[in-house]
Amino acid sequence: MSTPTHDHPQPTDPENPETASAPESGGPSSGGSAAGGPSSGASGGPASIGPADMDEPPKGGSFLGYLLRKLGGAAVSMILVVVLGFFAFRMLPGDPVLKIAKERPMSPAQIAELRSQYGLDKPVIVQFWDYLVGILTGDLGESYVYRKSVAALIGEYIGPTLLLTATAAVIAIALGLWLGQLSAWRRNSLFDKLASSTSLVFWSVPTFWLGLILLMIFGGTLQWLPTGGMVTPGLEPWSFAAVIDVIRHLILPVVSLVAVVYAQFLMVMRASLLEEMNEDYLTTARAKGLTEDEVRRRHAVPNALLPTVTVVFLHIGGLIAGAVTVEAVFSWPGLGKLTFEAIRGPDLPLLQGTFVVFSAIIIVMNLAADLVYRWLDPRIRRA
Amino acid sequence: MTDLRFDDVSITYRSSSATRGDVIAVSGVSLDLPSGATLGIAGESGSGKSTLIMSALRLLPKSARLDGQVLLGGKDLKELSFGQIRAVRWAQASIVFQGALHSLNPVREVGGQIIEALEHHAKDTWTSPEKRKARMLELLTEVDLDRSKAAAYPHELSGGQKQRIMIAMALACEPDIIIADEPTTALDVIVQKQILSGLASLVAERGISLLMISHDLAVLSSVCENLAIMRHGRLVEYGPSDRVCLEPAEEYTKQLAGAFPQIGDPESRMNPRTLKPAEVTRAQPLTMSDEVVLEAKNLNVSFDTRQGRERAVRGVDLALRRAEILAVVGQSGSGKTTLARSLLGLQEVDPGSQLSFQGQALPRKAKALRTFRRQVQMILQDPSGSLNPKRSVYEAVVEGLRVQKIKDREYERVIGALEAAELTPAADYLESIPQELSGGQRQRVVIAGALALDPQVLIADEPVASLDASVRGEILSLFLALKKNLGMSALIITHDLGLAWNIADTVAVMRKGEIVEYGEVDSVLADPQHEYTKELLAAVPRLGSQSLVRNE
Structure with a gap:
């Protein structure tokens, strides 16, 4: 799994260009200096150019080369996930065929037939080959339990999960970062102490427990909100009433997800802004006559965001993992619930399928983090 | 036009911990900067000079208390509201910070950072975004930068270019006063000269008053008419720059003036001025011998960059003899650090380069390299950065011994190394952590860490560049004493020609x-042959006489 690379150029030592010549240039660096920047500006500029500065650091590489490198890294991670997805679940205890056989009486011949029908009698290496070919052609096999194609099942369940986790992620990130930067700026104030300690209390609470408590209070005792599912049956899809209904169903699962994760974002943002607060460029900004608010918004926060972005994208993976428990508690018809049921099988094709999809989401998030990072931090553009 | 007056200013930092109490940073300083004047404040770290100039724009932290008056254009800054003080900042008085370091926001284009100042203060003069952009480009031209640099980020610029951006930014709103805070520290002499003469002429053309602070008396005296010397928050001496530099009345001023030697002055040759010279214990001090310890022949080092292969070191021949101090001088970017890394075996060299240590080719295998590195130790520039802040002095010094698996007499070796580095009594320092030590003491710990292994050769990269003037002399005299007592050879990388004059036997100009140019210090620095050596020597600021202002 590739995390965003923090290869900051060392400001003190421009004589060592090895920071610039990244050793892991896996992708073809054909982009070269084509998109390198205003190297052609020399001809258009006025004649009063200062002396050629031998100390000037080298120009950065092209975006294309960077993208290809990061895509290559993501592809390698994906291959590893696919391989791991196959072998890891073969090690789970329990034989799926025997489990099915236990539920209804079957003769040994029928069991053997079921085995060959699922391809479980073939040597592992052949099964692996079939699995690889299947993944490449988009065929993830057929679920033992649901008796449906895994790809179709995942397609059916992924929407609700994305709705749930994306909503929770956006709220948690916005809330965490906003509270975090305010806490840092007003360090040791009452606001800071309240915000930090509240978030830590929520963080230390297990997701499922908080979910159950919320369910009992708002769904049970007060009966303000529905206790489970995503839509009330019988409503016209996409009608106004249905949308409101889905939102009402969303509130409790989203709140339990957000409450548990936003503390991490708050803490990271607070810490990285605190680190920026003594930097000289903030004094420059103050001396220029900016108000404290402008100093924070325009100078401090953009810099503090850099380390935060890494953590935020990494924890989106954790958010998806958290969704498994929340979906189980609120019987949300999503991938988490599907995985939960697949483990009880064990429904090998379904497990492999969900595993690959979950991992792919995380890998895509990491790739996105790398790209966002490059966009936010001009220094990365040199690597 | 506006004048700036400090009237009996005292600044106290309230400390939150009861044990330390209040820290007095500045006490009873009165200074006057009439409009159009130039004033330099010299002092070492902790002298309160930065605190004092920060008070001129009321930029002090909340924990600081100011007594007395800071008058800007006759108005007491204390009386102004926050809105009024914001209007004063940059429009009337702007600051040139040490741009080579972190004074520019790393994630924003430098052009935008200049425009920001215009947006805040000069909306009436440069009314539209286009006019502000044009003004910004005009400013870049004034400080001799290419216009395309407006779109650059700070990390894409060299130290000198960043400093030019800082100056352009300070000029943006046509202020009456410019305050320059160590504007050339960390820049090499050539760039320093360009920046200083640029700043001086821009200020003189516009009749702007300039208040400049630095630890280097020669830098200040080359630009400023008047000089103030500060120590421990107090004003020690004040007067016209020539008199303060050339006929100092106070002992402390003499010491500051002497810290940076005048090249060619026989008194400072092989004699760095310090109050605490390192002891030479041998009756017959060792001197440079003919025995070559470390040698490079036809050394080439290339790097792959995006623009293709770039040669950082080209065909260098160099020999370091026993008990020789060799100074390699040159500007940043001249390849001198790469040269040092190659000599240590830390850098892949091109085929055909020959490196040898005591007549044997430099090993390439990890194990043999480890043995070699016991003999050749490196000392880095910034002692605060090269010591682990969480480790005690003992742990810092002993680490090399443990890496080299030297087990016997560990304690004695550490004590011996600390004493050789003149950190005495050594036993008192063993448990200290770096933050409890002064800059000079830290550098001594770093040197002791190298000495613990009984090396033949020390390679030091700008060993005194980040140290105060008085400490500089101490450390240089320590190098000299190590050579005389132990026969140590040293290769010192520096951009400071005065250092070479102070302690080196030979000098190589890169x-x-x-x-x-390569040869004996006395001949090369006294009678330079190559144009570039002459240029370097000419760029070294001289004490007194405002050389940069009057010549150009």
Whole structure:
């Protein structure tokens, strides 16, 4: 799994260009200096150019080369996930065929037939080959339990999960970062102490427990909100009433997800802004006559965001993992619930399928983090 | 036009911990900067000079208390509301910070950072975004930068270019006063001269008053008419720059003036001025011998960059003899650090380069390299950065011994190394952590860490560049004493020609990866042959006489 690379150029030592010549240039660096920047500006500029500065650091590489490198890294991670997805679940205890056989009486011949029908009698290496070919052609096999194609099942369940986790992620990130930067700026104030300690209390609470408590209070005792599912049956899809209904169903699962994760974002943002607060460029900004608010918004926060972005994208993976428990508690018809049921099988094709999809989401998030990072931090553009 | 007056200013930092109490940073300083004047404040770290100039724009932290008056254009800054003070900042008085370091926001284009100042203060003069952009480009031209640099980020610029951006930014709103805070520290002499003369002429053309602070008396005296010397928050001496530099009345001023030697002055040759010279214990001090310890022949080092292969070191021949101090001088980017790394075996060299230590080719295998590195130790520039802040002095010094698996007499070796580095009594320092030590003491710990292994050769990269003037002399005299007592050879990388004059036997002048002049210090620095050596020597600021202002 590739995390965003923090290869900051060392400001003190421009004589060592090895920071610039990244050793892991896996992708073809054909982009070269084509998109390198205003190297052609020399001809258009006025004649009063200062002396050629031998100390000037080298120009950065092209975006294309960077993208290809990061895509290559993501592809390698994906291959590893696919391989791991196959072998890891073969090690789970329990034989799926025997489990099915236990539920209804079957003769040994029928069991053997079921085995060959699922391809479980073939040597592992052949099964692996079939699995690889299947993944490449988009065929993830057929679920033992649901008796449906895994790809179709995942397609059916992924929407609700994305709705749930994306909503929770956006709220948690916005809330965490906003509270975090305010806490840092007003360090040791009452606001800071309240915000930090509240978030830590929520963080230390297990997701499922908080979910159950919320369910009992708002769904049970007060009966303000529905206790489970995503839509009330019988409503016209996409009608106004249905949308409101889905939102009402969303509130409790989203709140339990957000409450548990936003503390991490708050803490990271607070810490990285605190680190920026003594930097000289903030004094420059103050001396220029900016108000404290402008100093924070325009100078401090953009810099503090850099380390935060890494953590935020990494924890989106954790958010998806958290969704498994929340979906189980609120019987949300999503991938988490599907995985939960697949483990009880064990429904090998379904497990492999969900595993690959979950991992792919995380890998895509990491790739996105790398790209966002490059966009936010001009220094990365040199690597 | 506006004048700036400090009237009996005292600044106290309230400390939150009861044990330390209040810290007095500045006490009873009165200074006057009439409009159009130039004033320099010299002092070492902790002298309160930065605190004092920060008070001129009321930029002090909340924990600071100011007594007395800071008058800007006759108005007491204390009386102004926050809105009024914001209007004063940059429009009337702007600051040139040490741009080579972190004074520019790393994630924003430098052009935008200049425009920001215009947006806040000069909306009436440069009314539209286009006019502000044009003004910004005009400013870049004034400080001799290419217009395309407006779109650059700070990390894409060299130290000198960043400093030019800082100056352009300070000029943006046509202020009456410019305050320059160590504007050339960390820049090499050539760039320093360009920046200083640029700043001085821009200020003189516009009749702007300039208040400049620095630890280097020669830098200040080359630009400023008047000089103030500060120590421990107090004003020690104040007067016209020539008199303060050339006929100092106070002992402390003499010491500051002497810290940076005048090249060619026989008194400072092989004699760095310090109050605490390192002891030479041998009756017959060792001197440079003929025995070559470390040698490079036809050394080439290339790097792959995006623009293709670039040669950082080209065909360098160099020999370091026993008990010789060799100074490699050159600007940043001249390849001198790469040269040092190659000599240590830390850098892949091009085929055909020959490196040898005591007549044997430099090993390439990890194990043999470890043995070699016991003999050749490196000392880095910034002692605060090269010591682990969480480790005690003992742990810092002993680490090399443990890496080299030297087990016997560990304690004695550490004590011996600390004493050789003149950190005495050594036993008192063993448990200290770096933050409890002064800059000079830290550098001594770093040197002791190298000495613990009984090396033959020390390679030091700018060993005194980040140290105060008085400490500089101490450390240099330590190098000299190590050579005389132990017969140590040292290769010192520096951009400071005065250092070479102070302690080196031989000097190699590097430019663009090549050695352009190489020989005895006395002949090379007294009678330079190569144009570049002459240029370097000419760029060294001289004490007194405002050389940069009057010549140009």
